[in-house]
Amino acid sequence: MAIVGATGAVGLEALAILAGRGHPASHVVAMASRRSVGQELRFGAEMLVAETRDIARLRDVDAVLLAAGARVARELAPELARSGTRVVDTSAAFRGDPAVPLVIPEINGAELRRVPPPRLVAAPNCSTIILLVALEPLRRRFGLEHVEVTTFQAMSGAGQAATRELEVQTRARLDGSTLAPEVFPEPCGFNVFPHESPVDPETGLNVEEREMIDETRRIWNEPDARIVPSCFRVPALRAHGQSVALRFRKRTSVDEIRRVLARDPNVTVQDERERSLFPSLLRAIGRDDVLVGRIRQSPAGDGSFQLWICGDHLRKGAALNALQILDTLTEPP
């Protein structure tokens, strides 16, 4: 198993998950960009050293997790896949490519069991994964007619430089000063703004929203699925929240929704109205599942429902989902 981009946020999380599983350090190759080569990386009780990206070496590995951005993915993935290596890419490079399956194993894992099995698989955007994992048991049981979602995405979703910028800018503002932004278009400390990805001048949708729509339609195999995202950055260090409104095809109730979600192994319901115990970003950090709460009937009386989802965008939203894909691709038939 090799991880390319091992010193990035997703790469580090993948190493932590593998170490936690008891995967032997000697079976993990960690590769990074030139400026991070030589960096020491904790792997449980042992240490790995980040190596130079080397495609010849990667060809000898059974499975590669690409977490190094779209440019590196386009450079390495097709060639590795041709040589027989199983590759999962966590960047946006292949998410829209009809020849490359886009997979959340719990939802469309069947894509991974096609004959012959795919050699290159794309992992969806973290916001798509968190939303669809939470909705899947409801979609199967009641059908989904319309999904409206407003996201609260940690600044750190934009990478490690963004995390540092949030820390530095937050300290500056607490000390009464302001610093010019570098990663984001404006100061991020104690601020909320629309997701920083480019906006389509025609539709007004930013790339994050466009991806959530297109990826959901692909993963559900419903080209007309009605999903309406509004994506924002919040000054959090980790995890994403989603305020969701749903219209189902079948009639249901809050109790039934709660029961269906509670039975799903990938979802934990935190919805105690009396104690005001609901999901939060901090509660979601480090968890493999997705939290759902504040499940309620719309006060508009139109039969729709609202709920609140929180998930760790680095865990199930990225590294864990990618490793689960590789697990399936490399498991003995």
Add this chain to the structure above:
Amino acid sequence: MAIVGATGAVGLEALAILAGRGHPASHVVAMASRRSVGQELRFGAEMLVAETRDIARLRDVDAVLLAAGARVARELAPELARSGTRVVDTSAAFRGDPAVPLVIPEINGAELRRVPPPRLVAAPNCSTIILLVALEPLRRRFGLEHVEVTTFQAMSGAGQAATRELEVQTRARLDGSTLAPEVFPEPCGFNVFPHESPVDPETGLNVEEREMIDETRRIWNEPDARIVPSCFRVPALRAHGQSVALRFRKRTSVDEIRRVLARDPNVTVQDERERSLFPSLLRAIGRDDVLVGRIRQSPAGDGSFQLWICGDHLRKGAALNALQILDTLTEPP
């Protein structure tokens, strides 16, 4: 003019607005709770000293802004109003009282010009004000059939202790430690959670959401208005954001919506898709108007629209709105 609760967040903002208008310091009485009496308060170039709450003294004043919470309001407001003083209360004490007008002057200011004029007026919740000010030109022009809103509310909306808690907890987390929360149910630094007001076990709505619904229906005088709020706290020091989905009664377009909003003196449109220039919490701080951007047609193709509103919850959301009410109540006929 007297301000009761002058050392609180809303009181201080009201003093800043009055000083900015050139209101003479000698015409302002600042009152506070026992533990804040004697505190010196900046008023432009001069200083005021917070005095003990004294109802006899307040009876001699023409106008009183109550910014000291619901308990104090219930104690003082009815008696002052009976004695002829004009009173505006910014707490929730009278917002649901059918005998007390609930007013945003730009929307239902006619309530203030009834004969005889009301002596006690309630100011709405800050989230209601910010939303309704932004929607008003659209409601007048196109009619509103359905409003879905997810709020991003600064922790400071819960008062000065909450602001301090956000600062202290943020510093702690930056330094790698965690502190037990005091104001909020869980740590607020770098976190997002549902609004902390109590949740109705029957409907699942918290008090903030219930107020937004009930107040909107009162202010619009539409008992069945379909408004669906989902309220959250974000780790911001000031200002509130709102992600909104709208269905209008009449057909319209993004360009027309933008034009109608741009003509309104209480709204500033920031909606430059090419430059990604949109409202943010930091951009809204200290402004009297409300910012609107990311105006777009729903990708679901159902004729609905999305937009993003930011406003200063202490300014138009509280102190400014209350002062505007008093301006009208005390202006010569």
